[in-house]
Amino acid sequence: MRTIEWTAPPDSPTAIEAGELHLWRFSLEASAAEHDALEALLSSRERERAAGIRIEAHRRRYEVGHGRLRRVLGRYLGIAPEAIEFGRHSRGKPFITAVQNPGGVQHNFSHTGDVAIVGVALGRPLGVDVEAHRSDVDMELIARRQFAQGEQSRLMSLTPAERVAAFYRCWTRKEAYLKALGEGIAGGLQGFEVSFLAGEPPAILRAKGGPEECRRWNVIAIDAGPELSAACVVEGAVSRVAGWELL
Numbered sequence: 358m359r360t361i362e363w364t365a366p367p368d369s370p371t372a373i374e375a376g377e378l379h380l381w382r383f384s385l386e387a388s389a390a391e392h393d394a395l396e397a398l399l400s401s402r403e404r405e406r407a408a409g410i411r412i413e414a415h416r417r418r419y420e421v422g423h424g425r426l427r428r429v430l431g432r433y434l435g436i437a438p439e440a441i442e443f444g445r446h447s448r449g450k451p452f453i454t455a456v457q458n459p460g461g462v463q464h465n466f467s468h469t470g471d472v473a474i475v476g477v478a479l480g481r482p483l484g485v486d487v488e489a490h491r492s493d494v495d496m497e498l499i500a501r502r503q504f505a506q507g508e509q510s511r512l513m514s515l516t517p518a519e520r521v522a523a524f525y526r527c528w529t530r531k532e533a534y535l536k537a538l539g540e541g542i543a544g545g546l547q548g549f550e551v552s553f554l555a556g557e558p559p560a561i562l563r564a565k566g567g568p569e570e571c572r573r574w575n576v577i578a579i580d581a582g583p584e585l586s587a588a589c590v591v592e593g594a595v596s597r598v599a600g601w602e603l604l
């Protein structure tokens with residue numbers, strides 16, 4: 358795993374170079390005053406979406422997450438966070454509208470519990486996934502239903518103690534790949550394979566487009582914190598990964 362040193366971010370604005378991957382980690386908790394300030398940044402669509410979330414704690418996390426996501430992206434675009442306009446690809450992947458984004462900043466967002474991670478790259482697609490380890494998940498059942506045959510056998514060859522971390526490494530890499538493609542879960546998790554054994558370099562091992570498709574993507578294992586697994590899949594080579602914690 359590439360160790361990510363999570364440090365305080367540089368002063369705004371933030372510049373990104375072609376080979377770089379920027380990862381932002383932040384909490385979805387906020388004081389009442391901070392929550393209100395973040396909520397004020399949301400678009401009418403985001404407000405509508407928030408209004409549909411019945412559990413208050415989840416609604417607040419949504420508002421804080423999307424407010425902070427806007428603040429992160431505003432740094433790169435040089436525009437006010439509340440002015441950012443998002444479009445969506447056919448399966449829901451958000452992007453910043455071209456007119457606001459002449460530099461081609463691309464991003465992807467993922468959250469679990471009270472943690473969120475945003476990946477940012479320039480001119481190339483990426484996908485991010487973070488998952489909290491849960492004790493109520495039937496890993497064998499999910500692996501049988503969602504993982505490729507080769508992944509299932511490799512997972513089941515591990516001891517039960519090794520299996521939890523391996524399961525989440527596999528899951529987050531698979532989901533990050535589908536998010537990079539913009540397909541989401543509907544893209545089908547069984548049609549490709551990722552590496553996930555301890556010590557194996559993170560990679561797409563088999564995919565529909567053959568070896569060339571596998572080489573096209575770079576898989577970054579992210580150390581997101583205790584009881585968490587996270588990965589980012591980005592097109593092309595990565596010369597530098599920066600990890601910034603938004604406090």
Ligand SMILES: CC(C)(COP(=O)(O)OP(=O)(O)OC[C@H]1O[C@@H](n2cnc3c(N)ncnc32)[C@H](O)[C@@H]1OP(=O)(O)O)[C@@H](O)C(=O)NCCC(=O)NCCS
Nearest residue numbers: 447448449450451466467468486487536539540541542543
């Ligand atoms: C995207 C998806 C994989 C998210 O998985 P998850 O683990 O529940 O959630 P995460 O926190 O990792 O990611 C959610 C974020 O990913 C982004 N996202 C949404 N759809 C996406 C897609 N197709 N590809 C990449 N990113 C996507 C959004 O920023 C979303 O945040 P928001 O819902 O708060 O706006 C899952 O919801 C999915 O498969 N969606 C697509 C559904 C679909 O195929 N619909 C077809 C309709 S035509």
